[in-house]
Amino acid sequence: MPARKPLMSPARPHRRFGFLAAIPVLAALCGCATPASVRATAYDIRVRLDPATHQLHGETVVTLRREPSQGLGCAPVTIEFALNRALKVENLTGRGVNVREHTLRAPPTTAPSSAPDRAALLTIHRLVLDSVGREPTLTFEYSGELIQDVQAGEKHGQIHNLMMAAHISPEGIFLDENGGWYPSVYHDPAHAQGELATYHLTVDPVSGMKLVAGADPDEQGAQRSGQLVWSGKYPMPGLALVGGAHQVKEEEAGAIHLALHYSVPTDEQSRATIEANTGLFLAAAKEYLKRYPPLIGPYPFDSYTIVENFFSSGFAFPEFTLLNQVLLQMGPRALMHGYLDHEMLHSWWGNTIYVDPADGDWCEAITSYAANYYGYVLDGDEQGARNQRRNYCVGISRLKPEENRPLGNFNRPDGPSRDIGYGKGAMVFYMLARQIGQDNFWAALRRLTNEYTGRYANWRTLQGLFEQQSGTKLDAFFRQWVRDPQTPRVELQTATWRERDHTLDVTLAQSPTAFALAVPLRVVYEDGTRFDRGVEFDTPTATVHLRLDRPPSSVVLDADYQVLRRLSPAEIIPSSGTTRAARQLLVTTSGEPVSKFFQRVIEDFSGEPGTKEVTQRTASDVTAADLAQQSVLILGDAVHSAAVQALLVRTNCPIRFHDSGFEIGGMSYDKPEQAVLCTVHHPDLPEGGITLYYGNSEAALGRSDLLLFYRDSLVIFETTDREVDGSLKYDSRVVGRQDFESPQSIAVAR
Secondary structure (H helix, E strand, C coil): CCECCCCCCCCCCCCCCCCCCECCECCCCCCCCCCCEEEEEEEEEEEEEECCCCEEEEEEEEEEEEECCCCCCCCCEEEEEEEECCEEEEEEEEECCEEEEEEEECCCCCCCCCCCCHHHHEEEEEEEEECCCCCCEEEEEEEEECCCCHHHHCCCCCCCCCCCCEEEECCEEEECCCCCCCCEECCCCCCCCCECEEEEEEECCCCCCEEEECCEECHHHHHHHCCEEEECCCCECCCCEEEECCEEEEEEECCEEEEEEECCCCCHHHHHHHHHHHHHHHHHHHHHHHHCHHHHCCCCCCEEEEEEECCCCEEEECCEEEEEHHHHHHHHHHHCCCCHHHHHHCCCECCCEEECHHHCCCHHHHHHHHHHHHHHHHHCCHHHHHHHHHHHHHHHHCCCHHHCCCHHHCCCCCCCCHHHHHHHHHHHHHHHHHHHCHHHHHHHHHHHHHHHCCEEECHHHHHHHHHHHHCCCCHHHHHHHHHCCCCCEEEEEEEEEECCCCEEEEEEEEECCCCCEEEEEEEECCCCCEEEEEEEECCCEEEEEEECCCCCCEEEECCCCCCCCCCCCCCCCCCHHHHHCCCEEEEEECCCCCCHHHHHHHHHHHCCCCCCEEEEEECCCCCHHHHHCCEEEEEHHHHHCHHHHHHHHCCCCCEEEECCEEEECCEEECCCCEEEEEEEECCCCCCCEEEEEEECCCHHHCCHHHHHHCCCCEEEEEEEEEEECCEEEEEEEEEEEECCCCCCEEECEC
């Protein structure tokens, strides 16, 4: 999930880094002995918010510093500020400086490929200044209506509404650091580090709402003024402010104050669930604050707040994390690795150690490694860790050739997708830790915390720290995994046993590039015993010679996914994503009309309009020829169709259907609340999938909105319904999972 730049961390998802941080524009010499420029060093922001009218009234005092210090800057200086286009500057005054000229312009389009272009929300205010003193100030007074179409950015199956930037309404307040809710010095976000400044924020209390800002609460200042006051602990590139009609639950984690802001449902059962879940989230936050500081250094703030949000988000800011209310309602399922732990780790990476925008976003990669992956290692769950490594390889393998872009360009214009920025990045750090040793790896990250808190860092920074800590030159490693756009596909070509000298010859190949690889081979004997041996090669093909005491039966390539590689279609575990990715999709239903649950599934699998060709057939008229030509989505009782059954028999689908339900591996599922989601490889299409979704009742299908979140080949649900405020609410739990793996293996020739 991004740190908000930046959940994902959805990012996010992820802070949206640096879009409005400061950089000066140099003035002409104009005959001065020394050219003059200015930079912003401090922002003192005061705002009044009115959710009922969406209004913001603000006054921001920006302290500037004239550089260089010698001379009095006789030449005019040009500096640009960004402000939300809905806000009108009503008064602009200077102290120790004269504003000679104030003009407006639209900002350029600068959004990376992984995010919408939020620059369109802004207006650039170009100021020409003269008579610039040593530390002048500019005071902006401004007001306007900040409202966005929240639903326009909602994407079903995703938890990041990246369209949102500046919104004030009774449903909630969201003022992102890049939403232009205060004037901040503008720079080119794709190429320049923004200036880091100090921030002080004063807000009039909003009746019925709790507000949280990305800075330290100033309790003494609040008591003196009767207002809400915050001050940043470190120099920062920007400031965010959020809020809602929330209850607050608080606890202490040693010296760190924990809080959770949440809304209270109206029905008793939902209210009890939320109250229980708030305790789970606070307990999880306590656990993360125990497990990570010994690895990466002290938590950088005095408090941490989890804030329920009114739109889809998993965003991390200094001092707080903004989570979609659905995640809070999910409870333990929303505490899987990669959710709250990912957002908390952005407290270090992204929110106190900042991403240098000129060199790509490294923090989502390291955060995904430490939380989404290494969380399983810290749990002692090796199977969970292995599954994450496998999923990272699967994500890379599904990318189209034109989507192969360097990891080092993530979140830059024309940069790669989240599969690369998060998944490939996590796997790259996994391989790096194996190469230099886990102790050296974490020691280097503690040095990062110690030396770069309140500063910018980039991929070169990280490489230098890892090299210094390990004493190993890493130019080749970072060149091939961070700067090169390719990821190799590795294949076993032959395996031959030479009885005369008890040697196994294994030939491997890699394409389309020749990386330096250390690939594990698993040698399997007839009796089922096995051992793993790592082999190194850096050429398109290589033959390795293994001395063994007896002849093996087969060789398996990288059985535990320890090397980032593109998998062949047969190696990729089938999941709903396999079927959804098809360019041609056949949907088979039992008949018309299609239930509301199945209609949602069809819409989700169809993707955005125009992205694929979707055909619908009923069970009575679908033919074997139809089913053989495209990926297939089978819904409900359509599984009983003779043509469908004939297709499934040719796959490894383990489900047997009967009159009262279904059976898997000898276990029967006959309860009305049970349902199954299953995907297998299409026997006639190497990259195609067959997905079926079947329930023993309509209620069993009620959580069809969650199907896209599962990467498993088979998931068994138990879903129940209840009435809340006149409408049905569905609660579900997973009671079984399976994955259908097909590792790359080759029989040994003798």
